Amino acid sequence: MADPAHRLKTSIAILGCGDVGSTLAYTLILNPICSEVILVDPKTELLNAQVRDLSDATYRGNTGTKVRAGTHKDAGQADLVVITAGAKQKAGESRLSLLSRNLHILSSIFASMSPINPHTILLLVANPVDILTYFARKLSGLPESQVIGTGTSLDSARLRGILADKADVAPNSIDAYVLGEHGDSQFVAWSSITIGTTPLHLALPNTLTPEFKSSISTHTRGAAAAIIAAKGCTAYGIGNIAASICQYILFDQRTVRPVSFYQPELGCCLSMPAVIGRKGIIRAMPVELDDTEKRELESCARGLRAIIEGATKELNADKELERALEAEG
Numbered sequence: 001m002a003d004p005a006h007r008l009k010t011s012i013a014i015l016g017c018g019d020v021g022s023t024l025a026y027t028l029i030l031n032p033i034c035s036e037v038i039l040v041d042p043k044t045e046l047l048n049a050q051v052r053d054l055s056d057a058t059y060r061g062n063t064g065t066k067v068r069a070g071t072h073k074d075a076g077q078a079d080l081v082v083i084t085a086g087a088k089q090k091a092g093e094s095r096l097s098l099l100s101r102n103l104h105i106l107s108s109i110f111a112s113m114s115p116i117n118p119h120t121i122l123l124l125v126a127n128p129v130d131i132l133t134y135f136a137r138k139l140s141g142l143p144e145s146q147v148i149g150t151g152t153s154l155d156s157a158r159l160r161g162i163l164a165d166k167a168d169v170a171p172n173s174i175d176a177y178v179l180g181e182h183g184d185s186q187f188v189a190w191s192s193i194t195i196g197t198t199p200l201h202l203a204l205p206n207t208l209t210p211e212f213k214s215s216i217s218t219h220t221r222g223a224a225a226a227i228i229a230a231k232g233c234t235a236y237g238i239g240n241i242a243a244s245i246c247q248y249i250l251f252d253q254r255t256v257r258p259v260s261f262y263q264p265e266l267g268c269c270l271s272m273p274a275v276i277g278r279k280g281i282i283r284a285m286p287v288e289l290d291d292t293e294k295r296e297l298e299s300c301a302r303g304l305r306a307i308i309e310g311a312t313k314e315l316n317a318d319k320e321l322e323r324a325l326e327a328e329g
């Protein structure tokens with residue numbers, strides 16, 4: 001039987017081939033799920049070097065996945081477009097501090113990709129990912145089910161990791177979600193965590209004190225900053241998470257994960273559990289939150305809406321300036 005990459009003849013475009021984009025490409029070579037990975041980056045020397053280096057990793061095992069350089073226009077025709085293009089946090093910076101720079105990059109990306117394949121699924125990785133997912137939906141004109149942010153899928157993996165250590169079980173035996181913003185207002189949905197089918201309070205009796213919960217949430221929320229302070233970026237975790245989401249989509253796996261997508265009743269994009277498949281978000285999975293978690297969700301959405309409002313004004317002011325400059329000739 002031919003390998004999956006050969007059978008599917010699918011392409012994944014990765015915009016931005018810095019630390020995250022190149023790690024994702026490498027992950028897609030090691031676990032082939034598509035026939036072609038197209039890398040796009042305005043730094044042409046870096047782009048060509050990444051393509052050569054990554055291609056060298058494809059020759060020994062004949063993984064079936066080819067890597068090539070492409071343009072934004074090529075990317076716009078891919079089956080899946082992963083957006084890692086943008087500035088990253090320096091030590092001590094927040095994800096939100098990247099907003100203005102990365103929103104401008106996002107806006108220019110959609111101008112360059114147009115006309116975009118109407119069946120493309122967009123996967124946003126660049127930060128602040130929830131806000132960029134919201135604007136990608138507007139700028140691309142794609143149906144909202146086709147625009148997804150990696151959101152708190154990485155935070156949830158980190159949460160499973162630390163709970164696995166505490167409970168001495170494998171991380172994949174734990175169902176635990178961080179929800180809301182991939183950022184400081186995220187929250188742990190403690191009330192729905194299970195190990196196997198056992199609720200967490202039974203699996204870890206006498207452990208779930210407010211101090212325990214607070215230390216776990218703080219660890220999860222601060223994981224990126226701690227790694228960035230020491231090595232300047234995070235790449236392997238998100239490379240793996242993004243590659244998994246690409247697989248759920250291309251193989252129509254119907255996997256349930258917390259990802260960022262438009263929440264009509266909250267007026268923003270943030271992470272809630274969803275069924276992920278070939279058409280993107282197949283459907284939201286309802287989640288039962290307790291009263292504290294409901295308040296945390298509302299507060300998180302309020303914060304995100306305020307940021308969206310400010311960013312919308314900035315984008316509109318830019319457009320007006322552009323029009324004024326054009327009119328001046």
Ligand SMILES: NC(=O)C1=CN([C@@H]2O[C@H](COP(=O)(O)OP(=O)(O)OC[C@H]3O[C@@H](n4cnc5c(N)ncnc54)[C@H](O)[C@@H]3O)[C@@H](O)[C@H]2O)C=CC1
Nearest residue numbers: 016018019020040041084085086087088125126127233238
């Ligand atoms: N959502 C998540 O969980 C995570 C998100 N990130 C975010 O991913 C983004 C990328 O991080 P790194 O790869 O470490 O940064 P990096 O600086 O190593 O790479 C970014 C690349 O984007 C390129 N780029 C800029 N404008 C572009 C355009 N118009 N088209 C195509 N490429 C363009 C740059 O030339 C650069 O090579 C950052 O915003 C970072 O915060 C990083 C880790 C986890």
Ligand SMILES: CC(=O)C(=O)O
Nearest residue numbers: 095127154224234238
């Ligand atoms: C950088 C980032 O967003 C993360 O590793 O969570």
